[in-house]
Amino acid sequence: MIEIRGLTVAFGAVVAIDALDAVLHAPVCGLIGPNGAGKTTLVNLLSGFVQAKAGEVRVDETALLGMNTARRARFGLRRSFQTEQVVEDLSVWDNVQSMLDHVPNRHRPADAQVHRALEHAGLLDCAAVPGAELDLFRRRMVEVAKALVGEPRLILFDEPGAGLDERESRVLRDAIAAIPDAFGAQVLLIDHDVDLIAAICTQTLVLDFGRRLALGDTRAVLDDPVVRRAYLGA
């Protein structure tokens, strides 16, 4: 569960997030809004790449903002970037294993965790293939697999399916939707694909100009006339 209270993030005079209050409890939450609404800034804040000017954030009752990036990773925070970050000269297996090198894995041996993550992402058949030889779909799935090792608690996906066709998007969607049950982690998903959000997110937060435009049940939010006017263009 993510609890955000009075969160403000500013870059100089530009206020990217403005006194945001939100409680996100759904297993898979959506985060949508027009470009520049502050979605990626929020994810950057949660993962520790950006500092807050004011406010607090709690994840599973633990204060997040006091921890540095490495500690948050150990705490169980995972994120993907808008551009995939697969390491070219490591194999798929090593790419995922590298996530495990710096987080606690007390409960299961490393090999078992990597195997499980790759299996979930459907990448077992190309485990030994170096990153450089992967197509975009496989790279996107590697990003998903990387988030699943080391007892993840909260996974932030930033447009994980950009550039994928319909069939590939569906595979990705199903993999993400199954994460809370299979791995016990909460997922926060940013995307512009409203169908994807509607299909797998039970709760959605809509940002506009750094402020909360709507928060609640996804269907209700997407039907909200205010949201439609600001974002969906209806």
Place this chain on the structure above:
Amino acid sequence: MTPDSIRRERRAARLALLRMVFVVLALGALVPWLANAYWIKTLTSSLALAIAAAGVALLYGQLGLVSLCQYSLLGVGGWVALRVGHGLHWPFEACVVAGGLSAGVVGMLAGLPALRMKGLYLALVTLMLAGGFQVVISATGFPDGGAGFLGRISGSERLMLPRPALAQGEGAYFAYVAAWLAAMLALLELHRRTRAGRSWALIRRGEAVAEGAGVNVLLYQTWAFGLAGVCAGVAGALLSGAVGQLDGRAFAASESVMLFALSLIGGAYYWAGALVAGLLLRAVPSLLVDLGVNGYLAMVFFGAALLHALITAPRGLAGQWLAAFQRRAAKGRA
């Protein structure tokens, strides 16, 4: 648990490591039978320098960091080895370890200030260090049996550093150095294939990515610096044992620059590259002298080779040979 492809890859990696160690040890055993005394001495230097080259290659290949003071760190290692050897009469292996560790610490301290800055600054910092070391060591010289901190003997004859008991002769010492080379290469390779190598790969991809994965970027960069320093120090100690002494005037900044250039030309991504670099640094100039060719023409060639390596073949000579070998092997499998 692990898929077959991964099991095969891991077995192949283990075999490659064993093969590397075997090749180097075999060289150590066979070359003394084939070469004359002069060439054995030259190749001993080449092997020792290959250890230093491996350190430079590690920094550049794994992290893209340019170190232009590796030969100076070699001097630091040699200095410490000579000092404890003459002053404390430690066994030779202890001198080598002491030399290696000291150079490792100095290397870490050297890299630290510049690691948080643009990559070019690191090259400049190390160049400044090399320049400074050149001045200092020409003035103080290397320990040769005297007392006091600098360990210089005045008037009477300079002492030679005694070699280990089982490596007294030229051929035996050559094999001894080869054993050290195999050990150091194996150490680096093991780093590359485990958590350190993966963390370095993440850092290569991008510091933000690495930090997001929980990697302590500064720690891993510093560790790489320390390793490179240890390589230089071990090489310096072995060189001091080869000749028995080191000359303070032979540690100009240009030597570090050449070492860096040749490590890149040899290939910074494959262990054989370090071996090629060592040969280019010592054996090839000797060969040219034998053939009556001016050594400076070699420098022209090296400069051109460096440019070529940077422009067309970032994996260096060894990498190109490896790629060619792999192509032939793939054709064989097909």
Place this chain on the structure above:
Amino acid sequence: MPDLLPFLISGLGVGAVYALSGVGLVVLYRSSGVLNFAFGALGAVAAYVAWSALDHDWPLALAALAAVVTSVAISLTYGRLLAPRLAERESTVRSIGTLGLALVVLGFTEWFWGEQPRRLVLPTDAGAIEFADVRLTYTRVLGLAAAVSMMAAVGLLLARTRIGLAMRALADQRALSSILGIRVLQVDTAAWVISGAFAGVCGLLLANIVRLQATVLTFLVIPAFAAAIIGRLSSLPVTVAAGLIIGMLEAVAVLVPGLAPFRSATPFVIALLAIVLWRDASRKA
């Protein structure tokens, strides 16, 4: 105190060359992102060309011209033919490329002219002026004058001309600048020419002050790197000031008891201190 003056004046002579070299390095770096490790080598070959010309009884002006033309030609050739092949790579790699150039030039120079040390004796060495108990040869005076005017000219070029503006733009954003219509090629050419010309003049001066030996001259440029570092590879005035101060401190260090054999380490120590103290300002973006 009056004892210091001769050392300061002589240090000023070397310092002026360090300053001039520093400017040559920074100008090129600012407009192309390349730190020219071959700067010293270019100076060396220029000095040897001048030596050969003087040996054949050429007048000084012509010999100096030949020298500078040589260094400019090599610099330009590299800048237009080889540097573009590395244009896509990061700044460090592009600068390491000039290391290759340095080795080629240095190797050729040592091979062609031989490695015995020589002196570059210029006709202007004969006369001198007396200034506060210090004897300054006409060469030194000319050298100082040349250094000052070249640095002023470059300063004016960058601040007042269109091409200077373009050079400053390129330093910030190369790809963007080309889209905006700035003729990248033209600016590059100017930068490499300036760098080559500065290298040639510095080579002549250093060969006269120190000695004419290729390896020595090539690596004598390292104090210039120290000055450039202190200027954070961007500020010309700071680089000039740093070069002068380094030269003077190096000369004065002779007077400090016990430090005399180590005095040529002064530039390196200063540069290291500068880097350590100012590293926060140069953080990776």
